[in-house]
Amino acid sequence: MATDKxxxxxxxxxxxxxxxxxxxxxxxxxxxxxxxxxxxxxKKGLAIGDFILRLCAMGATIGAxxxxxxxxQTLPFFTQFFQFQAQYNDIPTLVFFMIANAxxxxxxxxxxxxxxICIIRPFATTPRLLLVIFDAAMAGLTxxxxxxxxxxxxxxxxxxxxxxxxxxxxxxxDFCQSVSGAVVGSLIAGALLLFMLILSAFSLKRS
Amino acid sequence: MATDKxxxxxxxxxxxxxxxxxxxxxxxxxxxxxxxxxxxxxKKGLAIGDFILRLCAMGATIGAxxxxxxxxQTLPFFTQFFQFQAQYNDIPTLVFFMIANAxxxxxxxxxxxxxxICIIRPFATTPRLLLVIFDAAMAGLTxxxxxxxxxxxxxxxxxxxxxxxxxxxxxxxDFCQSVSGAVVGSLIAGALLLFMLILSAFSLKRS
Numbered sequence: 001m002a003t004d005k006x007x008x009x010x011x012x013x014x015x016x017x018x019x020x021x022x023x024x025x026x027x028x029x030x031x032x033x034x035x036x037x038x039x040x041x042x043k044k045g046l047a048i049g050d051f052i053l054r055l056c057a058m059g060a061t062i063g064a065x066x067x068x069x070x071x072x073q074t075l076p077f078f079t080q081f082f083q084f085q086a087q088y089n090d091i092p093t094l095v096f097f098m099i100a101n102a103x104x105x106x107x108x109x110x111x112x113x114x115x116x117i118c119i120i121r122p123f124a125t126t127p128r129l130l131l132v133i134f135d136a137a138m139a140g141l142t143x144x145x146x147x148x149x150x151x152x153x154x155x156x157x158x159x160x161x162x163x164x165x166x167x168x169x170x171x172x173x174d175f176c177q178s179v180s181g182a183v184v185g186s187l188i189a190g191a192l193l194l195f196m197l198i199l200s201a202f203s204l205k206r207s
Numbered sequence: 208m209a210t211d212k213x214x215x216x217x218x219x220x221x222x223x224x225x226x227x228x229x230x231x232x233x234x235x236x237x238x239x240x241x242x243x244x245x246x247x248x249x250k251k252g253l254a255i256g257d258f259i260l261r262l263c264a265m266g267a268t269i270g271a272x273x274x275x276x277x278x279x280q281t282l283p284f285f286t287q288f289f290q291f292q293a294q295y296n297d298i299p300t301l302v303f304f305m306i307a308n309a310x311x312x313x314x315x316x317x318x319x320x321x322x323x324i325c326i327i328r329p330f331a332t333t334p335r336l337l338l339v340i341f342d343a344a345m346a347g348l349t350x351x352x353x354x355x356x357x358x359x360x361x362x363x364x365x366x367x368x369x370x371x372x373x374x375x376x377x378x379x380x381d382f383c384q385s386v387s388g389a390v391v392g393s394l395i396a397g398a399l400l401l402f403m404l405i406l407s408a409f410s411l412k413r414s
Contacts (some may be wrong), residue, residue, distance in 0.1 A: 090367075092361070123413070132408040133405055136401040139343075139401070143351050143354070144350050144353075144354035145354070147351035147354050147355040148355055148358035149358070150355060151355035152358055152359075154300075155372075163375055165362075165372040165373075166371065191347070197339070197343050197408075198343055201335075201411055204411045205411045206330070
């Protein structure tokens with residue numbers, strides 16, 4: 001009986017070793033499993049990277065929203081009845097762009113605590129999955145807003161002779177430049193959100 | 208010595224049980240670990256769902272590309288020098304839309320074998336991570352193309368009096384309707400790709 005148990009232990013050892021389970025519980029993960037310190041370090045690094053990217057994306061979206069919201073240009077000449085002025089609510093797409101970027105900024109602020117939880121507990125899967133679901137939705141929203149505005153601002157720069165849509169960026173150059181900058185910022189934020197999704201997949205994966 | 212080993216074995220038993228490792232290796236995962244059949248079933252279900260969604264997204268993107276590529280309308284009246292005609296290459300955004308949807312269709316076809324590998328080997332992480340990385344890029348491309356075209360087709364329907372861009376959908380109704388349908392298809396494909404990313408995160412997660 002005693003030898004039987006001893007044999008069973010010696011069978012189990014390579015299996016527990018390949019799953020990196022030592023005899024002493026060095027670090028206990030949320031599901032009760034025991035994880036080695038170097039894998040914990042990698043996961044923690046990924047979580048810290050996610051947090052930093054989240055801050056960068058937040059800066060980009062808040063910058064984009066504020067830039068478009070405050071972009072305004074009045075031409076130095078006017079007629080008796082009319083003053084030539086451009087601001088974001090002349091173009092419905094820019095209103096959508098500003099609202100979408102504000103929503104994404106709000107989401108990113110609210111997601112920071114979850115990101116911090118993922119740094120403290122690198123093996124917790126529930127907050128990570130929550131972040132994945134909402135990150136995917138917000139990445140879609142950011143990219144949609146940025147590319148819709150990009151197509152409108154392309155039209156404002158170049159016009160389209162086939163449809164008789166004339167460009168207005170010769171007149172409202174500063175306005176167009178502000179909006180173009182905001183579009184670039186928002187596209188970068190969208191790309192960062194997609195990159196965060198990939199990082200999350202790596203940090204969720206079984207080693 | 209013998210009692211010492213026996214005690215150690217009795218400590219280890221609940222741990223191996225909580226990770227659902229029986230004495231007999233029922234199913235061996237790619238990393239040499241032993242996995243229970245019910246978890247394998249869940250992962251396999253997720254992989255099959257991913258494959259079906261991939262087929263749906265493929266149908267949506269190929270439909271969108273073909274619809275826009277073949278959308279053409281000629282008005283029944285013409286002058287001596289001019290014939291009123293609308294097709295996709297009158298608007299640069301529609302050219303981008305068609306190319307982007309064709310690229311995504313091609314990617315989805317090429318990704319099917321990897322999806323099948325994930326069905327056969329539900330615990331393999333490498334093909335799944337590859338799919339996550341490229342799915343994220345393609346989701347971005349699809350959503351960008353769809354929303355850029357959506358903003359242009361909104362302009363074609365409603366126009367914008369502030370910028371003197373007049374709508375042309377009263378004249379070219381059939382053309383506008385084809386493109387609008389294609390935009391909806393492409394947006395659905397983008398949403399499906401984001402949903403596949405979430406499914407991949409669930410199937411990568413440690414239980």
